[in-house]
Amino acid sequence: MTYFMTDSPTAISVDNLTHRYAERVALDNVSFKVRRGEMFGLLGPNGGGKTTLFKILSTLMMASSGEAQILDAPLSQPARVREHLGVVFQQPSIDGKLTVRENLWCHGYLYGLQGAELKRRSALLLTQLGLSDRVDDMVDTLSGGLQRRAELAKSLLHQPPVLLLDEPSTGLDPGARRDFMHYLQRLRDEQGVTIVLTTHYMEEAERCDHVAILHQGKLVKVASPEELKASVGGDIVAVQATDPEALAVKIEQRFGCTVQRVDGALRIERKAGHELVRDLVDAFPTEIVSITYGKPTLEDVFISLTGHRFWAAEENS
Amino acid sequence: MPRVMLPVIALWKREMLRFVRQRSRIFGAFAQPLLFWVLLGSGFNASFRPAGAGSGSSYSTYFYPGTIAMVLLFTAIFSTISTVEDRKAGFLQGVLVSPVPRWAVVLGQVMGGTTLAVVQGILFLLLAPIAGVTLTLPGVILSIIVMKLIALALTSLGLIIAWRMESTQGFHAIMNLILLPIWFLSGAFFPAAGAPAPMRLVMNLNPLTYGVAALRRALYWGTDTDLSNVAAFGPSVVITIIFCIVTFAIAVRTAERR
Numbered sequence: 262m263t264y265f266m267t268d269s270p271t272a273i274s275v276d277n278l279t280h281r282y283a284e285r286v287a288l289d290n291v292s293f294k295v296r297r298g299e300m301f302g303l304l305g306p307n308g309g310g311k312t313t314l315f316k317i318l319s320t321l322m323m324a325s326s327g328e329a330q331i332l333d334a335p336l337s338q339p340a341r342v343r344e345h346l347g348v349v350f351q352q353p354s355i356d357g358k359l360t361v362r363e364n365l366w367c368h369g370y371l372y373g374l375q376g377a378e379l380k381r382r383s384a385l386l387l388t389q390l391g392l393s394d395r396v397d398d399m400v401d402t403l404s405g406g407l408q409r410r411a412e413l414a415k416s417l418l419h420q421p422p423v424l425l426l427d428e429p430s431t432g433l434d435p436g437a438r439r440d441f442m443h444y445l446q447r448l449r450d451e452q453g454v455t456i457v458l459t460t461h462y463m464e465e466a467e468r469c470d471h472v473a474i475l476h477q478g479k480l481v482k483v484a485s486p487e488e489l490k491a492s493v494g495g496d497i498v499a500v501q502a503t504d505p506e507a508l509a510v511k512i513e514q515r516f517g518c519t520v521q522r523v524d525g526a527l528r529i530e531r532k533a534g535h536e537l538v539r540d541l542v543d544a545f546p547t548e549i550v551s552i553t554y555g556k557p558t559l560e561d562v563f564i565s566l567t568g569h570r571f572w573a574a575e576e577n578s
Numbered sequence: 579m580p581r582v583m584l585p586v587i588a589l590w591k592r593e594m595l596r597f598v599r600q601r602s603r604i605f606g607a608f609a610q611p612l613l614f615w616v617l618l619g620s621g622f623n624a625s626f627r628p629a630g631a632g633s634g635s636s637y638s639t640y641f642y643p644g645t646i647a648m649v650l651l652f653t654a655i656f657s658t659i660s661t662v663e664d665r666k667a668g669f670l671q672g673v674l675v676s677p678v679p680r681w682a683v684v685l686g687q688v689m690g691g692t693t694l695a696v697v698q699g700i701l702f703l704l705l706a707p708i709a710g711v712t713l714t715l716p717g718v719i720l721s722i723i724v725m726k727l728i729a730l731a732l733t734s735l736g737l738i739i740a741w742r743m744e745s746t747q748g749f750h751a752i753m754n755l756i757l758l759p760i761w762f763l764s765g766a767f768f769p770a771a772g773a774p775a776p777m778r779l780v781m782n783l784n785p786l787t788y789g790v791a792a793l794r795r796a797l798y799w800g801t802d803t804d805l806s807n808v809a810a811f812g813p814s815v816v817i818t819i820i821f822c823i824v825t826f827a828i829a830v831r832t833a834e835r836r
Contacts, residue, residue, distance in 0.1 A: 319675050320674075320675055321671065321674060321675060340677055340679075343675055343676060343677040344677050346675060348671075348672065348675045350671050350672070352668060352671075353668065354668055354669055354670075354671050354672030355669070355672075356592060356596070356668075356669045358595070358596045358599050358600065359592065359595055359596070363592075363595060366588075367588045367589075367591070367592050368588075368672070368676075370584040370585055370587060370588030371584070371585045371588055371672075371673060371676045371678050372676060372677070373581045373584055373585075375584060399599075415672070416672075
């Protein structure tokens with residue numbers, strides 16, 4: 262499949278995708294591009310539209326309007342798109358009643374692989390993913406982390422140039438989650454696989470080359486994690502107050518800075534935030550319950566862009 | 579192995595592996611009809627003589643081909659119920675994003691369901707002596723062929739419904755409202771001859787009636803059992819083949835749409 266090499270540097274281009282479920286707009290005119298060989302994160306709370314986008318890109322669902330292209334194949338030709346894709350769903354698609362080997366064998370057959378080639382690829386992947394000694398175990402008997410790895414082995418068996426993953430680390434403990442992300446990075450670095458994953462874990466999004474932030478069906482921003490964090494004006498000072506509204510007004514008057522009200526707390530973006538912390542505590546010693554200061558995280562980026570706390574947006578959706 | 583058949587074989591073999599590893603399915607599809615047959619057959623035997631079922635035939639004997647049809651129906655239902663679960667969250671999602679054409683997906687699933695149904699149908703044939711049915715070699719061969727046709731049609735029918743379903747609860751409702759009545763009104767349980775005219779009409783329009791008729795005639799092949807009220811073998815087989823083709827074609831179209 263050498264033609265991938267000669268084409269443009271874009272692996273996926275999404276143009277004005279919109280999707281409606283009855284009356285609800287799940288995806289609102291979303292456009293972005295994913296470069297070849299990069300790890301691309303779709304970050305957003307549940308209900309933000311990322312699973313809808315995932316279903317459309319993986320050809321499970323047709324968008325209400327708009328276009329998208331994966332390598333040389335438009336979504337309007339799902340059979341061609343499917344040739345390029347490896348897909349890891351949020352829920353397991355490996356069969357729990359089959360062994361790891363049987364699952365791989367079955368998947369290989371679906372993609373026209375058989376005989377020595379199928380054996381060779383299975384053995385290689387199982388070694389890479391540390392599953393070699395569990396091949397004849399029933400998938401149901403494996404731990405969550407191992408099941409996810411078996412799932413990944415399955416989705417990589419046919420050597421897809423593009424790998425789509427929907428919340429791949431849901432239900433994994435932090436250690437297994439780190440391992441899994443590490444393996445994805447190796448796939449990108451060593452084999453040039455383009456990886457698109459949806460996530461609501463900030464630390465996963467941090468590891469991506471680019472992150473698209475989806476909120477209420479809209480694409481809020483696409484940038485690298487560094488750019489996103491730099492887009493927040495300096496440091497973050499968060500204040501819990503006895504009377505947040507009154508304090509916000511006082512701070513604005515006295516220090517001339519913008520104060521965001523986020524779910525009952527006050528939030529100020531400012532360069533040299535540590536000085537502001539000192540000044541605020543000096544100025545309002547009785548009104549402040551607690552005050553924190555930090556470098557911006559992606560969570561701050563999310564708040565800064567949407568005015569919502571990430572988890573609060575999730576609860577409201 | 580031809581490449582295009584690989585996915586079909588994969589789906590078929592998976593169905594076999596799952597079946598032998600899920601004992602409850604064996605119970606549900608085989609033991610339940612057996613229980614029905616033993617209880618209803620022996621219970622009805624003394625009290626009822628089916629109208630138009632031929633003289634000298636006991637209810638157990640009459641009910642025997644119908645029970646085989648029930649085995650085929652239940653197996654088809656059980657193998658398509660897993661489709662509902664698989665499609666929403668599981669194995670089938672992975673199949674649907676693979677380049678396998680939908681007809682091959684349907685063929686693999688239908689072949690899986692059909693094989694399981696026929697194997698259990700054959701097991702039920704072993705009970706023929708208890709049922710008072712004398713099997714002949716041509717009778718057995720014809721019965722197996724007819725069972726394959728019926729199973730293929732019923733599995734396809736199950737798939738048509740399963741592909742539209744969002745939950746297995748919904749499937750149970752459909753099973754009770756559509757699939758079981760199709761079986762009840764196929765002459766499996768009681769002959770059309772004694773039924774009221776409107777019901778007789780429905781029974782004559784029911785494609786499964788001809789599957790059961792073909793099976794009944796195949797089982798009694800070469801014996802002097804009175805089958806004057808049962809549709810002739812040739813036309814019944816033809817109608818059953820048409821039933822297969824139509825249900826399979828609709829199943830493929832349903833799978834292609836979603």
